[in-house]
Amino acid sequence: MMQRYPDIEIYLAEAPIEALNAWLGETLDAPPLEAVGKYKWRATGRIAGKTIPILLMERAADGFASLWLDSGATPWPRDVDCAREAARQLGCEVRCSLGGWQPGDNPDRFWRVLPNGEEDAIDWPDSGR
Numbered sequence: 001m002m003q004r005y006p007d008i009e010i011y012l013a014e015a016p017i018e019a020l021n022a023w024l025g026e027t028l029d030a031p032p033l034e035a036v037g038k039y040k041w042r043a044t045g046r047i048a049g050k051t052i053p054i055l056l057m058e059r060a061a062d063g064f065a066s067l068w069l070d071s072g073a074t075p076w077p078r079d080v081d082c083a084r085e086a087a088r089q090l091g092c093e094v095r096c097s098l099g100g101w102q103p104g105d106n107p108d109r110f111w112r113v114l115p116n117g118e119e120d121a122i123d124w125p126d127s128g129r
Helices: 017-028 079-090
Strands: 008-012 034-037 040-047 050-061 064-069 094-097 109-113 119-123
Touching (some): 008 079, 017 040, 017 050, 079 094, 079 109
Antiparallel strands (some): 034 040, 050 064
């Protein structure tokens, strides 16, 4: 059985708030993201009676925004599952961790998902765009 992650974090090359709000509203029954500081947005989604705290940090790394879903109750078991749907729905490059991180793993290895369905492992920040 596939391991379900306790939370989901993906990195978006573009984070158009309107498109994100539509996608998060549709998939997580979330209200529109609210600005809670410079480059910081929050909302709370709901699935099957469970709340899903959502945090978007614009400009988190190398021009990417971080989208963090602080719950194991999301529709996606792993970061990569969410990244694939986000790339498709938002039409932008999405990056995420390769898997559950373990001590000794290379912290700069990430999985890159493109909107056309291409995927590969990259070194980030060295990979360039």
